[in-house]
Amino acid sequence: MQITLNGQSTATAALTLLDMIIEQGFAPDAVIADVNFELIKRECWQDHLLHEGDTVELLSFVGGG
Template sequence: MKIILNGDAVELERAYTISELITKYDMKKETVVVELNGDLPDKATYDDTFTKEGDKIELIRFVGGG
């Protein structure tokens, strides 16, 4: 399955939930905002929303600092 992840074409061996995708890329749900095909899904749906062929996903990590 091919998706666009953060602007790059990525080949996934299967459909992943958003939560699984966040974990796969060593991120934490608490510090990531997800954009899925131009929408911002609610974090409560991350465990039930699966990737599909051609999805455009942005994983945006917040980093604190001063």
């Protein structure tokens, strides 16, 4: 299926948000996830089904100073 991941059209075979995060090479412990402008709690990722055309934003926080 085609989704938009961080602003770019991306093909994925994953059915769930967690599977897609892992498939795309992101560390699940290092990101937060927003699907269609809704923040998804980490404990729900394995149950959150992705659909054709979804918009997913994965954000990571970087410390600095």
